[in-house]
Amino acid sequence: MKKILLRYFPFLYKLRVQQLILMRHLMNLNPKIKYARGRKPDEFDFVCKKHKSVLRRVLANSDPILQENKIKNIKIALEHIDGIVINPGETFSFWKRIGKTTKAKGYIEGLMLSNGAVRTGTGGGLCQLANMLFWLALHTPLEIKERHHHSFDIFPDDRRVVPFGTGTSVFYNYVDLQFYNPTNYTFQFNIYLSDEFLEGTIVCNAELEFIYKVEEKNHQFYQKENRWYRGNEIWRMEISKYNNQLVNEELIIKNNSEVKYMKSNE
Known part of the structure; x- marks a missing residue:
């Protein structure tokens, strides 16, 4: 209704x-709520995780210029994200940092996902930046305070190097991505654009006691009421650096998304 x-x-x-x-x-x-606002020009010494994602993907029936627009939009948003520090007790908010994506700020038309469909909108393409931040944060003790997933799997995998379902949806300002720092450590995001990739690192002011790994479990395609779905579970493992023993594992995400592309029988 x-x-x-x-x-x-x-x-x-x-x-x-x-x-x-x-x-x-x-x-x-x-x-x-104390929101993260500070930025530091110098990186901390202890690297928690590095990652890079392809900027230009093969997307059926989409105008390639929209991907170039996405890169421009990300470049503008990075002015508010790169170097941001999350001190103990602070909360990082994607939209509190970036604000509304308007033409007056230089944002242009880019790809957006809405209600299971691909459309265009001013500032489109920032999901890739949110995905990067989320993936990096998963490899730290930061708590995921708010994260929204896409209910549809729009595009088939193209050079995917992270598990399906570790992306995140953002829409100004009520569909946000937020992390909370419950530790005594200070973390910092360093994100930048190269010719082919969006590249990022999350660093810490001191060495952590644990290594954080992210694993996918129970991945499957399945059919229901003549529709195809894709599901999996995303787990975060906390491993001691001293004896390499598993200290804790936590179910972070349980994905079930309708597949919107032609699925291969292979």
């Missing part, structure tokens, strides 16, 4: 979005 109403009365969707944006603004005024 809700989808039918929105289809025939699209203004209701816009009103709902504005309501959710206002509600998030009010939530952000909570004085008990």
Whole structure:
């Protein structure tokens, strides 16, 4: 019923979005939450995780110029993300750092995912930056305070090097990505663009006692009511650096997403 109403009365969707944006603004005024704001020009010495992701992927039926636009959008957003420090007791918020992606700030049309479909919008493409931050944070003791997943698997894997389902959805400002630092350590994101990749590192001000690994379990494609779905589980392993023993494992994500592309029988 809700989808039918929105289809025939699209203004209701816009009103709902504005309501959710206002509600998030009010939530952000909570004085008990200390948001990460500081940035340091110099990196810390202890590397927790490095990663890079391909900037230009093979996406069927999409205009290649939109991927170039995405890169420009990411470059603008990085001015607010690169070098950000998360001190003990602080919360990192994707949208608190970046703000609204407007044309006045230089953002242009890029690819966006909405309701299981690909569309374009100002500032589109920032999901790749959010994905990078999320993957790096998973390899630290940072707590995932807020993370949203795509309910659809839109594109087949193209040079994927991380498990399916470790991406994240962001939409200003109420679909956010947030991490909380419950430790006595200070962490820093260092993210930059090279010719072919978005590259990132998360570093710490001291050496951690543990190594954090992310593993996929129970990956499968399955059919339900004449539709294909893809599911898996994402686990975070905490391993002692001193004896290489598993100290703790935590189920982070359980994915079940409808597949929107033609699935191979192989």
